[in-house]
Amino acid sequence: MATYTVEHIHTCYPEYLQDHHNRDGEYLVGIEVDGAITVQEVTDQLMSECLEAELPEGATNEHVEAAVMSCMDQIGAPDEPFDDSLEEDDGKGDDHPQAWFLLKWEA
Numbered sequence: 001m002a003t004y005t006v007e008h009i010h011t012c013y014p015e016y017l018q019d020h021h022n023r024d025g026e027y028l029v030g031i032e033v034d035g036a037i038t039v040q041e042v043t044d045q046l047m048s049e050c051l052e053a054e055l056p057e058g059a060t061n062e063h064v065e066a067a068v069m070s071c072m073d074q075i076g077a078p079d080e081p082f083d084d085s086l087e088e089d090d091g092k093g094d095d096h097p098q099a100w101f102l103l104k105w106e107a
Helices: 039-050 061-075
Strands: 003-012 026-032 098-106
Touching (some): 003 061, 026 039
Antiparallel strands (some): 003 098, 026 098
């Protein structure tokens, strides 16, 4: 059976991400964040993105959901801000940093 993990690798603008992880067994996800987005909102978006990954045969939604929840439980409570050091959206349509997560699987 394969092992699935999700890791928060960085929060930054896309141009500052150093490794785009285009390797077998990995799926990189970027979620736009600001100072007001909650852990639950990031979790919901991350779950949706990870469930769209082309996973190996035999993978189930439950495998992915468990990996996402394990990662996000370490970040904080669902109603807490994901990262309160970030500025809140000013409504001007500016670019936002992204929280980068790496979904990995091994046989």
